[in-house]
Amino acid sequence: MNGIRVGNRIIGTQGPVTVGWDNIPKVQGGPVKQFVFTWFQPAALFALLAFWYYAPNSIAKTSTAIYIGIGFKALLLGLEWVNPRYESWRLTWKELATDLFYVGLSYTLLRLVDGYIGSDVAIEAIRTHFHWDKFAWFTGLPLLVQAFLISFIFDFGQYWMHRGMHNWYPLWLPHSVHHYITQLNVNKGAVGNPVELFLIGLGIGGLFDFVPRAALLAGTFGLTIGIYQHINVRFNSPRWWRFLFNTTEHHSLHHSQDYEATRSNYSGAYIFIDRMFGTCIDGEAELLGLENGRRMSIREQMTHPFTEGWKAIRQGYRQTAQTALPAE
Amino acid sequence: MNLRYIEWIWHVSGRLALPPGESNAQAFDRLAPLFDQPGTTHQRTPDTLTFQKKNQAAQDKMSVFDGGVLQIAHGMAGRELHYRLISRALLYCFLAPLFFLAIGQLTITLAKFEKPPADAAKSAGKPKTPDKKDALVPLNPVDKFLGAPAPEKPKKDDAGGGHGKKASPTAAYVFAGIFAALYVIGRVLEDRLIRTVFRKALLGG
Numbered sequence: 001m002n003g004i005r006v007g008n009r010i011i012g013t014q015g016p017v018t019v020g021w022d023n024i025p026k027v028q029g030g031p032v033k034q035f036v037f038t039w040f041q042p043a044a045l046f047a048l049l050a051f052w053y054y055a056p057n058s059i060a061k062t063s064t065a066i067y068i069g070i071g072f073k074a075l076l077l078g079l080e081w082v083n084p085r086y087e088s089w090r091l092t093w094k095e096l097a098t099d100l101f102y103v104g105l106s107y108t109l110l111r112l113v114d115g116y117i118g119s120d121v122a123i124e125a126i127r128t129h130f131h132w133d134k135f136a137w138f139t140g141l142p143l144l145v146q147a148f149l150i151s152f153i154f155d156f157g158q159y160w161m162h163r164g165m166h167n168w169y170p171l172w173l174p175h176s177v178h179h180y181i182t183q184l185n186v187n188k189g190a191v192g193n194p195v196e197l198f199l200i201g202l203g204i205g206g207l208f209d210f211v212p213r214a215a216l217l218a219g220t221f222g223l224t225i226g227i228y229q230h231i232n233v234r235f236n237s238p239r240w241w242r243f244l245f246n247t248t249e250h251h252s253l254h255h256s257q258d259y260e261a262t263r264s265n266y267s268g269a270y271i272f273i274d275r276m277f278g279t280c281i282d283g284e285a286e287l288l289g290l291e292n293g294r295r296m297s298i299r300e301q302m303t304h305p306f307t308e309g310w311k312a313i314r315q316g317y318r319q320t321a322q323t324a325l326p327a328e
Numbered sequence: 329m330n331l332r333y334i335e336w337i338w339h340v341s342g343r344l345a346l347p348p349g350e351s352n353a354q355a356f357d358r359l360a361p362l363f364d365q366p367g368t369t370h371q372r373t374p375d376t377l378t379f380q381k382k383n384q385a386a387q388d389k390m391s392v393f394d395g396g397v398l399q400i401a402h403g404m405a406g407r408e409l410h411y412r413l414i415s416r417a418l419l420y421c422f423l424a425p426l427f428f429l430a431i432g433q434l435t436i437t438l439a440k441f442e443k444p445p446a447d448a449a450k451s452a453g454k455p456k457t458p459d460k461k462d463a464l465v466p467l468n469p470v471d472k473f474l475g476a477p478a479p480e481k482p483k484k485d486d487a488g489g490g491h492g493k494k495a496s497p498t499a500a501y502v503f504a505g506i507f508a509a510l511y512v513i514g515r516v517l518e519d520r521l522i523r524t525v526f527r528k529a530l531l532g533g
Contacts, residue, residue: 057480093514094392094417100510101424104503108431112438115495142470183386211465211479293366295383295391298420 015257
Protein backbone atom coordinates (compact mmCIF):
# COMPACT_ATOMS: atom_id res chain seq x y z
CA MET A 1 0.00 0.00 0.00
CA ASN A 2 1.28 3.44 -0.92
CA GLY A 3 -0.30 5.46 1.84
CA ILE A 4 -1.27 9.12 1.91
CA ARG A 5 0.94 11.97 3.07
CA VAL A 6 -0.60 13.90 6.00
CA GLY A 7 1.80 16.58 7.17
CA ASN A 8 5.10 14.85 7.81
CA ARG A 9 3.55 11.41 8.03
CA ILE A 10 2.53 8.73 5.57
CA ILE A 11 -0.77 7.19 6.63
CA GLY A 12 -2.19 3.89 5.43
CA THR A 13 0.86 1.90 4.37
CA GLN A 14 -0.09 -1.07 6.58
CA GLY A 15 -3.88 -0.99 6.55
CA PRO A 16 -6.64 0.57 4.44
CA VAL A 17 -7.72 4.05 5.61
CA THR A 18 -9.69 6.93 4.15
CA VAL A 19 -8.25 10.41 4.67
CA GLY A 20 -10.15 13.68 4.21
CA TRP A 21 -13.80 14.51 4.88
CA ASP A 22 -14.66 14.72 1.20
CA ASN A 23 -13.77 11.06 0.74
CA ILE A 24 -16.05 9.81 3.52
CA PRO A 25 -19.41 8.34 2.44
CA LYS A 26 -22.58 10.23 3.27
CA VAL A 27 -25.85 9.00 4.81
CA GLN A 28 -27.92 7.17 2.18
CA GLY A 29 -31.69 7.48 2.08
CA GLY A 30 -34.58 9.91 1.93
CA PRO A 31 -34.72 13.51 3.19
CA VAL A 32 -36.08 12.53 6.63
CA LYS A 33 -33.24 10.08 7.23
CA GLN A 34 -30.70 12.60 5.95
CA PHE A 35 -32.14 15.26 8.28
CA VAL A 36 -32.18 12.98 11.33
CA PHE A 37 -28.63 11.71 10.86
CA THR A 38 -27.31 15.21 10.17
CA TRP A 39 -28.83 16.97 13.17
CA PHE A 40 -29.16 14.20 15.73
CA GLN A 41 -25.82 14.88 17.43
CA PRO A 42 -26.18 18.68 17.92
CA ALA A 43 -29.88 18.29 18.85
CA ALA A 44 -29.10 15.72 21.55
CA LEU A 45 -26.26 17.84 22.93
CA PHE A 46 -28.28 21.05 23.20
CA ALA A 47 -31.46 19.32 24.40
CA LEU A 48 -29.66 17.57 27.24
CA LEU A 49 -27.71 20.71 28.15
CA ALA A 50 -30.99 22.64 28.34
CA PHE A 51 -32.54 19.85 30.42
CA TRP A 52 -29.75 19.84 33.01
CA TYR A 53 -29.56 23.62 33.03
CA TYR A 54 -33.23 24.13 33.86
CA ALA A 55 -34.24 20.90 35.63
CA PRO A 56 -35.47 21.55 39.19
CA ASN A 57 -33.13 20.44 41.96
CA SER A 58 -35.40 17.51 42.78
CA ILE A 59 -34.74 16.07 39.30
CA ALA A 60 -31.15 17.25 38.73
CA LYS A 61 -29.61 14.28 40.54
CA THR A 62 -27.00 11.65 39.75
CA SER A 63 -29.66 8.92 39.65
CA THR A 64 -31.48 10.79 36.87
CA ALA A 65 -28.17 11.08 35.00
CA ILE A 66 -27.67 7.31 35.25
CA TYR A 67 -31.13 6.60 33.82
CA ILE A 68 -30.64 9.14 31.03
CA GLY A 69 -27.23 7.63 30.27
CA ILE A 70 -28.68 4.13 29.97
CA GLY A 71 -31.65 5.35 27.92
CA PHE A 72 -29.40 7.33 25.58
CA LYS A 73 -27.11 4.34 25.04
CA ALA A 74 -30.12 2.15 24.26
CA LEU A 75 -31.28 4.76 21.74
CA LEU A 76 -27.84 4.80 20.11
CA LEU A 77 -27.85 0.99 19.89
CA GLY A 78 -31.17 1.40 18.06
CA LEU A 79 -29.59 3.90 15.66
CA GLU A 80 -26.76 1.43 15.03
CA TRP A 81 -29.37 -1.09 14.03
CA VAL A 82 -31.16 1.34 11.68
CA ASN A 83 -28.19 3.05 10.06
CA PRO A 84 -24.91 1.20 10.60
CA ARG A 85 -21.73 2.75 9.33
CA TYR A 86 -20.36 -0.63 8.28
CA GLU A 87 -22.21 -3.94 7.97
CA SER A 88 -19.04 -5.66 9.17
CA TRP A 89 -19.43 -3.86 12.49
CA ARG A 90 -22.98 -5.12 13.08
CA LEU A 91 -23.54 -6.07 16.67
CA THR A 92 -23.83 -9.79 17.34
CA TRP A 93 -25.04 -11.52 20.50
CA LYS A 94 -21.51 -12.58 21.39
CA GLU A 95 -20.08 -9.08 20.94
CA LEU A 96 -22.92 -7.59 23.01
CA ALA A 97 -22.38 -10.12 25.79
CA THR A 98 -18.61 -9.51 25.73
CA ASP A 99 -19.02 -5.72 25.74
CA LEU A 100 -21.58 -5.83 28.55
CA PHE A 101 -19.18 -7.87 30.64
CA TYR A 102 -16.70 -4.99 30.46
CA VAL A 103 -19.46 -2.42 31.06
CA GLY A 104 -20.44 -4.49 34.11
CA LEU A 105 -16.85 -4.47 35.36
CA SER A 106 -16.76 -0.66 35.03
CA TYR A 107 -19.97 -0.22 37.00
CA THR A 108 -19.00 -2.65 39.77
CA LEU A 109 -15.40 -3.75 40.38
CA LEU A 110 -13.73 -0.65 38.96
CA ARG A 111 -16.01 1.64 40.99
CA LEU A 112 -15.16 -0.38 44.07
CA VAL A 113 -11.43 -0.03 43.37
CA ASP A 114 -11.82 3.68 42.52
CA GLY A 115 -13.44 4.16 45.92
CA TYR A 116 -10.15 3.13 47.54
CA ILE A 117 -7.36 4.20 45.20
CA GLY A 118 -9.00 6.41 42.54
CA SER A 119 -7.67 9.87 41.77
CA ASP A 120 -10.42 11.58 43.83
CA VAL A 121 -9.36 9.60 46.88
CA ALA A 122 -5.69 10.43 46.30
CA ILE A 123 -6.45 14.14 45.81
CA GLU A 124 -8.64 14.18 48.92
CA ALA A 125 -5.77 12.64 50.91
CA ILE A 126 -3.28 15.18 49.54
CA ARG A 127 -5.64 18.07 50.28
CA THR A 128 -6.20 16.87 53.84
CA HIS A 129 -2.47 16.34 54.40
CA PHE A 130 -1.44 19.77 53.15
CA HIS A 131 -4.60 21.49 54.48
CA TRP A 132 -5.45 22.70 50.98
CA ASP A 133 -8.86 24.11 50.26
CA LYS A 134 -10.59 23.27 47.04
CA PHE A 135 -10.50 25.95 44.34
CA ALA A 136 -13.70 27.54 45.63
CA TRP A 137 -13.62 30.42 43.11
CA PHE A 138 -14.61 27.85 40.53
CA THR A 139 -18.19 27.79 41.86
CA GLY A 140 -18.60 31.50 41.06
CA LEU A 141 -18.23 30.92 37.31
CA PRO A 142 -21.27 30.55 35.05
CA LEU A 143 -22.57 26.98 35.10
CA LEU A 144 -21.76 26.16 31.49
CA VAL A 145 -18.22 27.54 31.89
CA GLN A 146 -17.74 25.37 34.98
CA ALA A 147 -19.12 22.37 33.10
CA PHE A 148 -16.94 22.93 30.05
CA LEU A 149 -13.84 23.44 32.21
CA ILE A 150 -14.50 20.25 34.19
CA SER A 151 -14.84 18.21 31.00
CA PHE A 152 -12.02 20.03 29.19
CA ILE A 153 -9.52 19.62 32.05
CA PHE A 154 -10.42 15.92 32.24
CA ASP A 155 -10.13 15.49 28.49
CA PHE A 156 -6.84 17.38 28.38
CA GLY A 157 -5.44 14.99 30.99
CA GLN A 158 -6.92 12.05 29.14
CA TYR A 159 -5.29 13.24 25.89
CA TRP A 160 -1.83 13.15 27.45
CA MET A 161 -2.47 9.88 29.28
CA HIS A 162 -3.70 8.33 26.01
CA ARG A 163 -0.79 9.78 24.03
CA GLY A 164 1.55 8.45 26.72
CA MET A 165 -0.04 5.03 26.32
CA HIS A 166 0.88 5.04 22.63
CA ASN A 167 4.43 6.21 23.27
CA TRP A 168 5.64 4.49 26.42
CA TYR A 169 5.72 0.69 26.52
CA PRO A 170 4.65 0.19 30.18
CA LEU A 171 1.53 2.27 29.49
CA TRP A 172 1.01 0.73 26.06
CA LEU A 173 0.79 -2.76 27.57
CA PRO A 174 -2.55 -2.21 29.40
CA HIS A 175 -3.91 -0.04 26.56
CA SER A 176 -2.91 -2.38 23.73
CA VAL A 177 -5.70 -4.85 24.45
CA HIS A 178 -8.32 -2.17 23.70
CA HIS A 179 -6.80 -1.96 20.22
CA TYR A 180 -7.60 -5.61 19.48
CA ILE A 181 -11.28 -4.76 18.95
CA THR A 182 -12.33 -5.31 15.34
CA GLN A 183 -15.66 -3.52 15.46
CA LEU A 184 -16.89 -0.28 16.98
CA ASN A 185 -20.18 0.17 18.83
CA VAL A 186 -21.35 2.32 21.73
CA ASN A 187 -20.20 -0.14 24.39
CA LYS A 188 -16.69 -0.65 22.99
CA GLY A 189 -15.33 2.26 25.05
CA ALA A 190 -15.59 0.01 28.09
CA VAL A 191 -13.61 -2.84 26.50
CA GLY A 192 -10.07 -3.06 27.78
CA ASN A 193 -7.85 -4.23 30.56
CA PRO A 194 -9.11 -2.93 33.95
CA VAL A 195 -5.67 -1.40 34.63
CA GLU A 196 -6.06 0.78 31.55
CA LEU A 197 -9.64 1.70 32.40
CA PHE A 198 -8.43 2.74 35.83
CA LEU A 199 -5.58 4.82 34.37
CA ILE A 200 -7.75 6.56 31.80
CA GLY A 201 -10.23 7.48 34.55
CA LEU A 202 -7.62 9.43 36.51
CA GLY A 203 -8.21 13.16 36.69
CA ILE A 204 -7.63 16.22 38.79
CA GLY A 205 -11.31 17.15 39.12
CA GLY A 206 -11.09 16.54 42.86
CA LEU A 207 -9.08 19.74 43.27
CA PHE A 208 -12.03 21.88 42.24
CA ASP A 209 -15.18 22.75 44.05
CA PHE A 210 -18.14 23.08 41.74
CA VAL A 211 -21.91 23.36 41.80
CA PRO A 212 -23.40 19.83 41.51
CA ARG A 213 -25.42 20.94 38.46
CA ALA A 214 -22.16 21.84 36.70
CA ALA A 215 -20.92 18.27 37.19
CA LEU A 216 -24.13 16.95 35.64
CA LEU A 217 -23.71 19.34 32.70
CA ALA A 218 -20.08 18.20 32.34
CA GLY A 219 -21.31 14.60 32.25
CA THR A 220 -23.64 15.62 29.42
CA PHE A 221 -20.66 16.77 27.34
CA GLY A 222 -19.18 13.32 27.81
CA LEU A 223 -22.46 11.55 27.08
CA THR A 224 -23.39 13.52 23.97
CA ILE A 225 -19.92 14.02 22.45
CA GLY A 226 -17.46 11.42 23.73
CA ILE A 227 -19.87 8.52 23.26
CA TYR A 228 -19.74 8.85 19.45
CA GLN A 229 -16.08 7.78 19.43
CA HIS A 230 -17.03 4.12 19.30
CA ILE A 231 -20.46 4.24 17.63
CA ASN A 232 -21.36 2.28 14.51
CA VAL A 233 -23.66 4.88 12.97
CA ARG A 234 -23.19 6.80 9.75
CA PHE A 235 -23.77 10.51 10.52
CA ASN A 236 -23.44 13.58 8.32
CA SER A 237 -21.99 15.45 11.29
CA PRO A 238 -21.94 19.23 10.64
CA ARG A 239 -18.53 20.63 9.68
CA TRP A 240 -18.19 22.62 12.93
CA TRP A 241 -18.96 19.47 14.94
CA ARG A 242 -16.19 17.54 13.19
CA PHE A 243 -13.80 20.43 13.71
CA LEU A 244 -14.44 20.65 17.47
CA PHE A 245 -15.37 17.16 18.56
CA ASN A 246 -13.99 13.67 18.28
CA THR A 247 -16.16 11.55 16.00
CA THR A 248 -16.45 7.87 15.19
CA GLU A 249 -14.58 8.66 11.94
CA HIS A 250 -11.60 10.08 13.84
CA HIS A 251 -11.62 7.24 16.31
CA SER A 252 -11.94 4.47 13.73
CA LEU A 253 -8.76 5.81 12.14
CA HIS A 254 -7.16 5.64 15.57
CA HIS A 255 -8.21 1.96 15.76
CA SER A 256 -7.20 1.06 12.19
CA GLN A 257 -4.68 -1.66 11.34
CA ASP A 258 -2.26 1.02 10.14
CA TYR A 259 0.34 1.78 12.83
CA GLU A 260 0.92 5.40 11.83
CA ALA A 261 -2.84 6.12 11.80
CA THR A 262 -3.25 4.77 15.33
CA ARG A 263 -0.86 7.46 16.53
CA SER A 264 -3.49 10.15 16.01
CA ASN A 265 -6.79 11.41 17.44
CA TYR A 266 -6.01 10.78 21.11
CA SER A 267 -8.58 13.02 22.80
CA GLY A 268 -11.77 11.64 24.26
CA ALA A 269 -14.26 14.36 23.38
CA TYR A 270 -12.50 17.48 22.09
CA ILE A 271 -10.61 16.79 18.86
CA PHE A 272 -9.40 20.40 18.87
CA ILE A 273 -6.89 19.29 21.52
CA ASP A 274 -5.39 17.00 18.86
CA ARG A 275 -5.50 19.87 16.39
CA MET A 276 -3.62 22.03 18.92
CA PHE A 277 -0.84 19.47 19.25
CA GLY A 278 -0.70 18.33 15.62
CA THR A 279 -1.98 14.79 16.15
CA CYS A 280 -5.38 15.13 14.43
CA ILE A 281 -6.11 13.28 11.20
CA ASP A 282 -9.55 13.68 9.62
CA GLY A 283 -10.60 10.40 8.07
CA GLU A 284 -11.91 6.93 8.83
CA ALA A 285 -11.20 3.19 8.59
CA GLU A 286 -13.23 -0.01 8.50
CA LEU A 287 -10.59 -2.68 9.08
CA LEU A 288 -9.58 -2.40 12.73
CA GLY A 289 -7.37 -4.17 15.20
CA LEU A 290 -3.87 -5.44 15.76
CA GLU A 291 -2.14 -8.52 14.35
CA ASN A 292 -4.31 -8.41 11.19
CA GLY A 293 -7.52 -8.18 13.20
CA ARG A 294 -7.00 -11.10 15.57
CA ARG A 295 -9.81 -11.08 18.12
CA MET A 296 -8.57 -11.27 21.68
CA SER A 297 -10.54 -13.31 24.19
CA ILE A 298 -11.59 -11.81 27.54
CA ARG A 299 -9.12 -14.07 29.34
CA GLU A 300 -6.22 -12.88 27.19
CA GLN A 301 -7.32 -9.25 27.57
CA MET A 302 -7.06 -9.67 31.33
CA THR A 303 -3.62 -11.31 31.30
CA HIS A 304 -1.94 -9.87 28.19
CA PRO A 305 -0.34 -6.74 29.79
CA PHE A 306 1.16 -8.84 32.58
CA THR A 307 2.43 -11.73 30.45
CA GLU A 308 3.86 -9.36 27.82
CA GLY A 309 5.33 -7.15 30.55
CA TRP A 310 6.96 -10.15 32.18
CA LYS A 311 8.40 -11.23 28.80
CA ALA A 312 9.80 -7.72 28.26
CA ILE A 313 11.36 -7.65 31.73
CA ARG A 314 12.99 -11.06 31.22
CA GLN A 315 14.23 -10.07 27.78
CA GLY A 316 15.64 -6.82 29.17
CA TYR A 317 17.29 -8.70 32.02
CA ARG A 318 18.86 -11.20 29.60
CA GLN A 319 20.17 -8.42 27.37
CA THR A 320 21.60 -6.59 30.36
CA ALA A 321 23.19 -9.82 31.59
CA GLN A 322 24.72 -10.45 28.15
CA THR A 323 26.12 -6.95 27.78
CA ALA A 324 27.36 -7.02 31.36
CA LEU A 325 29.48 -10.12 30.69
CA PRO A 326 33.09 -9.16 31.11
CA ALA A 327 35.15 -9.46 27.94
CA GLU A 328 37.75 -11.95 28.98
CA MET B 329 -21.03 -36.41 37.20
CA ASN B 330 -22.74 -37.09 33.91
CA LEU B 331 -22.42 -33.93 31.82
CA ARG B 332 -25.14 -35.12 29.44
CA TYR B 333 -27.84 -33.46 31.53
CA ILE B 334 -26.24 -30.04 31.60
CA GLU B 335 -24.47 -29.94 28.24
CA TRP B 336 -27.42 -28.14 26.66
CA ILE B 337 -26.16 -25.03 28.48
CA TRP B 338 -23.24 -24.59 26.07
CA HIS B 339 -24.02 -27.15 23.34
CA VAL B 340 -26.27 -26.32 20.41
CA SER B 341 -27.49 -29.22 18.35
CA GLY B 342 -29.99 -29.85 15.62
CA ARG B 343 -30.72 -31.61 12.38
CA LEU B 344 -31.59 -30.42 8.89
CA ALA B 345 -32.94 -32.39 5.93
CA LEU B 346 -30.54 -32.38 2.99
CA PRO B 347 -31.69 -31.61 -0.54
CA PRO B 348 -32.41 -34.91 -2.28
CA GLY B 349 -29.91 -36.22 -4.78
CA GLU B 350 -26.92 -34.42 -3.31
CA SER B 351 -23.82 -36.32 -2.24
CA ASN B 352 -22.15 -35.88 1.16
CA ALA B 353 -19.17 -34.20 -0.49
CA GLN B 354 -21.43 -31.71 -2.27
CA ALA B 355 -23.23 -30.87 0.97
CA PHE B 356 -19.93 -30.29 2.81
CA ASP B 357 -18.66 -28.23 -0.13
CA ARG B 358 -21.63 -25.94 0.27
CA LEU B 359 -20.84 -25.52 3.95
CA ALA B 360 -17.09 -25.06 3.33
CA PRO B 361 -17.08 -21.20 3.18
CA LEU B 362 -18.31 -21.16 6.80
CA PHE B 363 -15.15 -22.93 7.85
CA ASP B 364 -12.82 -21.02 5.57
CA GLN B 365 -12.43 -18.27 8.17
CA PRO B 366 -9.44 -16.86 10.08
CA GLY B 367 -8.70 -18.92 13.18
CA THR B 368 -10.77 -21.91 11.97
CA THR B 369 -9.46 -25.38 11.25
CA HIS B 370 -11.55 -28.30 10.05
CA GLN B 371 -11.21 -31.96 9.14
CA ARG B 372 -13.46 -33.92 6.81
CA THR B 373 -14.23 -37.60 6.46
CA PRO B 374 -16.84 -38.87 3.95
CA ASP B 375 -19.70 -38.29 6.39
CA THR B 376 -18.31 -36.09 9.17
CA LEU B 377 -16.89 -32.58 9.45
CA THR B 378 -15.15 -31.55 12.65
CA PHE B 379 -14.03 -27.97 13.27
CA GLN B 380 -12.24 -25.88 15.88
CA LYS B 381 -12.06 -22.10 16.18
CA LYS B 382 -9.56 -19.95 18.01
CA ASN B 383 -9.65 -16.15 18.31
CA GLN B 384 -12.41 -16.07 15.73
CA ALA B 385 -13.29 -12.64 14.38
CA ALA B 386 -16.46 -10.85 15.45
CA GLN B 387 -17.42 -10.84 11.77
CA ASP B 388 -17.33 -14.67 11.57
CA LYS B 389 -20.90 -15.96 11.15
CA MET B 390 -20.08 -18.81 13.53
CA SER B 391 -18.03 -16.72 15.96
CA VAL B 392 -20.12 -17.80 18.94
CA PHE B 393 -18.97 -21.42 18.49
CA ASP B 394 -15.52 -22.76 19.36
CA GLY B 395 -15.83 -26.22 17.89
CA GLY B 396 -18.26 -28.88 16.82
CA VAL B 397 -19.16 -31.87 14.72
CA LEU B 398 -21.40 -31.99 11.65
CA GLN B 399 -22.47 -35.40 10.48
CA ILE B 400 -24.56 -36.63 7.58
CA ALA B 401 -26.76 -39.56 8.54
CA HIS B 402 -29.95 -41.28 7.47
CA GLY B 403 -32.92 -39.98 9.37
CA MET B 404 -36.64 -40.64 9.17
CA ALA B 405 -37.11 -38.13 6.36
CA GLY B 406 -34.11 -39.21 4.32
CA ARG B 407 -30.56 -37.93 4.62
CA GLU B 408 -30.01 -35.33 7.30
CA LEU B 409 -27.27 -33.09 8.58
CA HIS B 410 -26.84 -33.56 12.32
CA TYR B 411 -24.79 -30.94 14.13
CA ARG B 412 -23.55 -30.51 17.64
CA LEU B 413 -21.71 -27.23 18.34
CA ILE B 414 -19.89 -26.05 21.42
CA SER B 415 -19.96 -22.45 22.63
CA ARG B 416 -17.82 -21.22 25.49
CA ALA B 417 -19.48 -17.81 25.14
CA LEU B 418 -22.83 -19.37 26.09
CA LEU B 419 -21.23 -21.17 29.04
CA TYR B 420 -19.53 -18.04 30.35
CA CYS B 421 -22.70 -16.01 29.87
CA PHE B 422 -24.57 -18.66 31.87
CA LEU B 423 -22.00 -18.35 34.66
CA ALA B 424 -21.68 -14.53 34.49
CA PRO B 425 -24.63 -13.88 36.87
CA LEU B 426 -22.76 -15.85 39.55
CA PHE B 427 -19.69 -13.69 38.99
CA PHE B 428 -21.69 -10.48 39.40
CA LEU B 429 -23.53 -11.86 42.45
CA ALA B 430 -20.11 -12.57 43.95
CA ILE B 431 -19.07 -8.96 43.26
CA GLY B 432 -22.29 -7.85 44.99
CA GLN B 433 -21.37 -9.92 48.02
CA LEU B 434 -17.84 -8.52 47.96
CA THR B 435 -19.25 -4.98 47.92
CA ILE B 436 -21.43 -5.76 50.95
CA THR B 437 -18.53 -7.37 52.81
CA LEU B 438 -16.21 -4.43 52.14
CA ALA B 439 -18.94 -1.99 53.20
CA LYS B 440 -19.20 -3.86 56.52
CA PHE B 441 -15.48 -3.37 57.11
CA GLU B 442 -15.90 0.31 56.32
CA LYS B 443 -18.81 0.88 58.70
CA PRO B 444 -17.28 0.84 62.17
CA PRO B 445 -14.93 3.84 61.70
CA ALA B 446 -17.75 5.86 60.13
CA ASP B 447 -20.07 5.09 63.05
CA ALA B 448 -17.29 5.80 65.51
CA ALA B 449 -16.68 9.18 63.89
CA LYS B 450 -20.39 9.97 64.13
CA SER B 451 -20.66 8.99 67.76
CA ALA B 452 -17.47 10.89 68.56
CA GLY B 453 -19.58 14.01 68.41
CA LYS B 454 -18.94 17.09 66.33
CA PRO B 455 -16.62 17.05 63.35
CA LYS B 456 -13.21 18.67 63.86
CA THR B 457 -13.86 21.78 61.86
CA PRO B 458 -17.11 23.21 60.59
CA ASP B 459 -17.41 22.45 56.88
CA LYS B 460 -17.26 25.49 54.65
CA LYS B 461 -19.43 23.62 52.16
CA ASP B 462 -22.47 24.25 54.33
CA ALA B 463 -22.46 27.81 53.15
CA LEU B 464 -24.90 28.40 50.31
CA VAL B 465 -23.11 28.89 46.99
CA PRO B 466 -24.47 31.94 45.14
CA LEU B 467 -25.36 31.43 41.50
CA ASN B 468 -23.44 33.40 38.89
CA PRO B 469 -25.48 36.46 37.69
CA VAL B 470 -25.46 35.08 34.13
CA ASP B 471 -27.18 31.89 35.31
CA LYS B 472 -29.58 33.89 37.48
CA PHE B 473 -30.52 35.94 34.44
CA LEU B 474 -31.04 32.84 32.31
CA GLY B 475 -33.25 31.30 34.99
CA ALA B 476 -31.27 28.29 36.21
CA PRO B 477 -32.52 27.01 39.59
CA ALA B 478 -30.28 28.05 42.50
CA PRO B 479 -28.40 25.23 44.22
CA GLU B 480 -29.78 23.95 47.49
CA LYS B 481 -27.84 23.94 50.71
CA PRO B 482 -25.95 20.63 50.78
CA LYS B 483 -27.50 18.08 53.10
CA LYS B 484 -25.50 17.11 56.16
CA ASP B 485 -25.25 13.48 54.95
CA ASP B 486 -23.64 14.59 51.70
CA ALA B 487 -20.89 16.54 53.42
CA GLY B 488 -17.45 15.05 52.90
CA GLY B 489 -17.69 14.73 49.13
CA GLY B 490 -17.00 11.47 47.37
CA HIS B 491 -15.28 10.01 50.39
CA GLY B 492 -18.56 9.29 52.14
CA LYS B 493 -20.16 7.57 49.12
CA LYS B 494 -21.57 4.22 50.12
CA ALA B 495 -20.66 1.36 47.84
CA SER B 496 -23.89 -0.29 46.73
CA PRO B 497 -24.29 -3.84 45.40
CA THR B 498 -27.28 -2.79 43.25
CA ALA B 499 -25.25 -2.40 40.03
CA ALA B 500 -23.80 -5.90 40.49
CA TYR B 501 -27.30 -7.36 40.97
CA VAL B 502 -28.58 -5.51 37.91
CA PHE B 503 -25.75 -6.97 35.80
CA ALA B 504 -26.43 -10.44 37.21
CA GLY B 505 -30.01 -10.01 35.95
CA ILE B 506 -28.87 -8.65 32.59
CA PHE B 507 -26.61 -11.65 32.00
CA ALA B 508 -29.30 -14.11 33.03
CA ALA B 509 -31.63 -12.52 30.45
CA LEU B 510 -28.81 -12.33 27.91
CA TYR B 511 -28.15 -16.05 28.32
CA VAL B 512 -31.76 -16.99 27.63
CA ILE B 513 -31.84 -14.70 24.59
CA GLY B 514 -28.49 -16.02 23.32
CA ARG B 515 -29.37 -19.68 23.79
CA VAL B 516 -32.56 -19.29 21.75
CA LEU B 517 -31.22 -16.77 19.21
CA GLU B 518 -27.94 -18.50 18.36
CA ASP B 519 -29.75 -21.84 17.99
CA ARG B 520 -32.08 -20.29 15.42
CA LEU B 521 -29.41 -18.24 13.66
CA ILE B 522 -27.06 -21.16 13.09
CA ARG B 523 -29.95 -23.24 11.79
CA THR B 524 -30.71 -20.47 9.28
CA VAL B 525 -27.05 -20.14 8.32
CA PHE B 526 -26.73 -23.90 7.67
CA ARG B 527 -30.02 -24.07 5.80
CA LYS B 528 -29.10 -21.14 3.54
CA ALA B 529 -25.67 -22.61 2.85
CA LEU B 530 -27.09 -26.05 2.03
CA LEU B 531 -29.73 -24.62 -0.27
CA GLY B 532 -27.04 -22.57 -1.96
CA GLY B 533 -28.72 -19.27 -1.10
